[in-house]
Amino acid sequence: MPQTVKGVIARAKGAEVELVDIVVPDPGPGEAVVKVESCGVCHTDLHYREGGINDDYPFLLGHEAAGTVEAVGEGVTEVAPGDFVILNWRAVCGQCRACLKGKPWYCFATHNAKQKMTLTDGTELSPALGIGAFIDKTLVAAGQCTKVDRADAAAVGLLGCGVMAGFGAAVNTGGVGRGDSIAVIGCGGVGNAAIAGARVAGATTIIAVDVDARKLEAAKTFGATHTVDSSTQDAVEAIRALTGGHGADVVVEAVGRPETYEQAFYARDLAGTVVLVGVPTPDKQVTLPMIEIFGRGGSLKSSWYGDCLPSRDFPMLVELYRQGRFDLDAFVTERIGITDVEAAFDKMHRGEVLRSVVVMGEGQ
Structure with a gap:
């Protein structure tokens, strides 16, 4: 059954973000539903809100995320329910000319979930970088989920974009x-x-x-x-x-x-x-x-994206973090609730934060 959860959208250029009800479909073939635990507030999300990426409003913002796989669709073998994962926006296809040359970090045909998340009136949402993670649960392509050892989600989730880049x-x-x-x-x-x-x-x-x-x-x-x-x-x-x-x-x-x-x-x-x-x-x-x-x-x-291959680089960097050799905690300036995204954008503008990180359930 599709689920209705809370998520943060940008409805129009320059408009303040809104927390609204969003319908998340059951995962189809090759897809996964992930229960989001944390998501960093990145400049790219602000670019989406300001129309700096494209004008496919409304946008479901958020993409630097970590969480737990809740359900997977037909044919998914990369991850299973219960896996702790970092989300990525370069799910490699394995078949394009870059992948066939042995350079999958340049994949020219990265993919996202085929189904769309929607508002309750049926309006389709454009998820930021194909993820959309300022939300309780999100629908992604299974290849966008990289399984790693359990660690602080607020810290390791930042590997999903800025830190990895x-x-x-x-x-x-x-x-x-x-x-x-x-x-x-x-x-x-x-x-x-x-x-x-x-x-x-x-x-x-x-x-x-x-x-x-x-x-x-x-x-x-x-x-x-x-x-x-x-x-x-x-x-x-x-x-x-x-x-x-x-x-x-x-x-x-x-x-x-x-x-x-x-x-x-x-x-x-x-x-x-x-x-x-x-x-x-x-x-x-x-x-x-x-x-x-x-x-x-x-x-x-x-x-x-730092010419990264998530399946290679994310587990390695999480292990360096666990060993105390790569301080991901230092990137987390503050932990905020999902209702604080707009204020986080303001702090970003003023140069007051390195990263604000939304922790789901925080302040709700």
Whole structure:
């Protein structure tokens, strides 16, 4: 039987979010219903609300989530009822040209649940990143569920988006390793995850760059060995000075703006790597001299979800967390109830939080 539960939607561009009744179908073939335990409040959810992704309103917001599988549909073998899972938005197909080349983290045909969750009047909802997890229970494709060892849902659920994106940008896409230098421009949740990932990978010079002194101070707790306040310093000159005059082996741009991308380009060593993980708006453009692109060599890369493979990376990172080697708790600024999402967006705007995390049942 379909279930009616409470969830948070964005009904129109710029409108405050609403807590409403939502109908969740029974899982069909290849689908699963997950009882959500926690869900992080991510900038991407705000982008959805503001029409920055598309205009398929109403949106069911939330996607950085962990919970327990409640039911599965026909043919599902990846997970079973009772499994503790982290939700992901790249359920690989196994059949596209990327998957067949042995690079499933680039899967070009990732999939979501076929059925739609709806309002009680039958209006179909567009779930954020194919998940929609500011809700008591959500319907997803079974491949969007990654089984992991039981851990604090509020912490490990953040692997579902921002933390994985940052960690993967440094480690998977950038390939930072032992003894390397890395600069991270933009020290929000994604940037700090890149810093933490670089520390786990053995980088010895980890430079945090931001215009906010509070964020730079926080970056030290994630592993930054040096900080650069680019509101008062030339970021490129500062990074070069901290790397023997050469530039960093890897520079992660976690802002998504032309001016910071240009900083990243010029702040890397010859044959170094630039990784763009900050999400630009469609109007942003960057112009670089072709002779500089040619003459500096190396790589200019974009990182899609940290180039992660959830089935490989989520269990590994949860284990590092359980061992005390990857501090996911540090990303959780506050735990809030489902009625506090709008206030969390405001705190995000003001730079007061790294992550607000909705804990289902909290404050209800």
